[in-house]
Amino acid sequence: MQKQPLLILVIFFILGIVFQDKLVLTGFAFYSVIAMCLVVLVAVCFHSYFLHKIKVVLLAFLFFGTGIILHRYNTYSEANSVLINKKETVSFKISQKLNTTEKYKKYEGTAQAGNINFNSIFYVPKDGKELDFIHYYKTEAYITQPKAPQYDFQFDYTRYLKRKHIDYQIYISDEIVSAERNDLTLSDQLRQYRFTVLKKIDKTIMSRKSKEFLKGIILADRTEIDAVTVQDFNKSGLVHFLAISGTHIVVIFGMFYYLLIRFIPLQFRKYAVILSLVFIWLFAAFIGFGNSVLRSCIMLSVYFIFVMLQRKPDLLHSLALSAFFILIGDTQQLFDVGFQLSFLAVLGIYWLNQPLLKHFPKQDHYLKKLLFNTITISLSAQLATLPLVLYYFHQFSFISIIANFVIVPFSEIIIVFSFIMTAFVTCGIDFGLLNGVYDFVIQILLEMIHWFAETDLLFFENIPMNGFEMLSVSVVIYLLRSFILKFNFKNSMRLIMAIIVFLIVRTGSNVFENEKEEVLIYSLGKSKIFSIKSGEKICFWVSDMEDKVKVLRYIINPYCSSRRVDYFEIKSFSSSSQKVVFRDRIYDLK
Template sequence: MNKQPLFILVICFILGIFFQDYVSLDKRFIVIVIILCSVLLLALFLRSYLSHRVRPIFLALMFFFLGIILHSLNTFPLNSDVMKSRELVTFKIVRKLNSTEKYKKYEVIAQAEGKNIKSILYIPKNVHQLNFNYYYKGWVFMQELKPPVYDFQFNYSGYLKRKNIRYQMYLSGELLSVARNDMSLKESIRQRRLEVLQKIDGINISPKNREFLKGIILADRTEMDSSVIQDFSKSGLVHFLAISGTHIMVVFGLFYFIFRMILPLKFRKYTVILSLIFIWMFALFIGFGNSVLRACIMLTVYFIYVLLQRKPDVLHSVALSAFIILFMDSQQLFTIGFQLSFIAVIGIFWLNQPLLKCFPKQDSYFKKLLFNTISVSVSAQLATIPLVLYYFHQFSFISIVANFIVIPFSELIIICSFVIAALAAFNIDFNLINQGYDIMINGLLTSIRWFADFDTLFFENIPMNLVEVFILSVSVYWLRFVILKFNFENRMILICFILLFFIARAIFTIVENQKDEVLIHDSGKNKVLSIKYGNKALFWISDSTDREKIIKYMVNPYCTSRRIKSAELKSLDVTRKKIIYKGKIYEIN
């Protein structure tokens, strides 16, 4: 507690959030927890009566109880009101979401039957883009989000319920619009961002590159081509699309360079302060995502330490940023972006310096840039591997090489993208600059596509449960000690953890392979029958069903969850209601 008190207290706070989310204490128990938290706080004020050993325990318990209390306030009650299937609603948009093949998606606040409802709205792609300047009114088909039928399916309803969204609506007919005169400052900023995005659409560069520009600078990937996102994912460079610490540092460096050129040397402190103010304004403009907010807080804390002439502490910065984000919304703890973002930073803190010691002496700027790029990339990837395998069930070994080659150019790409976006925002169009940017991004996307084509180094449908995640995380944790002190004891401990990991995987696989299972899945208007026997599975699908979607959203998740080695698809005659397999009759209703 003496070395990293804030980090340990935030861990206790997070454990309290997890506890409340799992147990869901009712109001009576929450009142008791509030009383206990108040008693602990009073005892800490009267610390003269507490021993040095008891005081840290009381403080840790208080933060644990605080996590329970705050998460209970951020947990939304179940709504027993069921809306009609077709409603006339008035709504305003909250944000634009990723589009599908057929629809544009928006998060909206709708008013129906005198109630305000947060919902996901689907509108046809041929409908004009909605904005924050108007209230909209129209008939919609409304559906309550249902939990998945089977455990291997993604719990989309659970994900949205953490945002207090329980319905989805499909536009039916025309939309009427009425100009608003009650826009908040937040909505005005979002509208301005939307207008800049629309101006970028008018730049004379290729559509793919326009969408890349929106994603890398303005955190808008709503219209990005799915093939481009897939290439980034398969090459292990999807983090390059997310606005993260790298982007914030580069933009901060750009502001710092500009102010340093303008202001005299004696105002160097004000240069830092102005750069921090502008980086927060930039973060506000693009939306406070987890990685953006985390990066801004850490950067601010770092330079506060510098301005106060104190040694910066990474774990203090990480802990403080995590606490601020979770204090505002404890549900953020359960988002993949939050978890990966913070684990990556902690991994860099834990492994970067030990890995750098394995490289030759960095006696030049080029060597420092090269070796730091490799060590930071490897550290972040090693730390996040357990979670990446758990959530996405895929990994590409080519990502190490891809990061090594692409990331050193990230600073140039981010700066050029920022300049192009800024010029578009002020309606300044330099065709020569646009052409140069177009050529550069075409080269980037082509190289990433080349990395993504190494299918032999890309592995998907990798099964992983929480027990395996824990063991693998402990192995990554112990890797630091092996690198720093490569002795027999540390090596044997690491080998034991790795062996334990593979033993656990073998046990879970054997247990799953002992089970046989017959399931009937819904695929739109069609049914899909699956029969699992041992480590194999058969799927019967109709010819009218989209096979690629069935494989992506049904076959692959099922095989991953059940640790199936091989799956086979068979044609199903929709006129027949029965399937005969191995002497047994299976009815499809």
């Protein structure tokens, strides 16, 4: 507690959030927690020998209780069922544009139907008008709720939306009437200005993929990137390069700071730091305060505050403060996959980077330092996030390690080049030659990433991983530090024992799932899909009219990774069939 008090207190705060999310304290129990927290808060303020001895315990309970209380007030109640499955006249405004699908443009916003106000996802036909942030809209629309998943292995979209305080989906097919808003906030004006810059980028003379890459890497807009490009970044393990993260914020901060020190006298150098910090916060507000952006800005600000106060910077203090500020604003962010991966990656770099560097030759040259740090930082971040990646996505590509070694060293150049291009476009400056050069560079970059993604030999999917396995793998990675720092019998045995525990847990999970036999019927759109599992094998019956790619993505792959199936078979049946015969048994598809 003496070495890392902030980190430990934030961990108790997080445990309080998880406790409330799982048990949902209400009524007398919840108000008892509030009363106890108030008593503890008063007790901490008093000075006595006994209270001083238990002060650590009191603070831990206070943060634990605060997590429970805040999460209780960040959890929305059930949606009003009066609106469900109805066509209503809806007035609405949008707050965010989401990824475009094959059929719809998707938006997030606030709507009003009758006297009821609510948050919703809006689906507008892909060929319909583009919506902005400075208008109110009114139309006839169909209001529904997202359906809960049929089975535990399917993605729970309903729960995902509830964590974002959204209960409804609105499908728009009629003509939309708009009226200019007169209640614009500063946040709305920033969103609209960003929207304008995005439209300017669309008008530049570059290939479509280069435009979408530019919008993604600087303005955090990936809504129009095609599915193939997104898949390439995911399979090559370079999706962090496209998302705005700590690297982007540090590079932009460094670029602005470099320019300022050329004009500010040496004795006022600290003002260059302050102005650079102000600039990255303005930039973060402009592109939207995503988790990784907010974390990076807070950590960078805390770091330089420590420097200017002549205190030794501490990465874990900065990380803890970042998590605490974000979760105070919205405790539901804890359950966001991006939030978890972002913080785990930083923890992994803190825990493993220096131990790994000690096994590399002396860094007596800038190129060596760049190369070795790129390798160790990438490896540390990937090792730390590996358990969570396998738990959520059930896939991993060894080519991602190589891809990061090749691409990441050039990331600073690409980010700076992209930022300059965005600045020129924003100011209305159009250099045809510069556009051509940027387009050429990005096309080569995307081709390289596509080549890495196409190396299927090193790509593995449907990797089973449950919560217990994830925790046991995390312990293995935690023990790697001492093993790397000092290779001896004690550290080796601790690591081996952790690996054995993981193998025992995994073997037990495999045996448990392989003994199951189950028959399931799924709904995908208007079609039915039927499956029978026996041991390690499963057979899926799919309508001959069904989209096999969607079936594989949304049903077969999640099922195989959840039930630890090594072999599956797909058979087709006529869409008019009502029954299926398998092993002398008749199954009704109704």
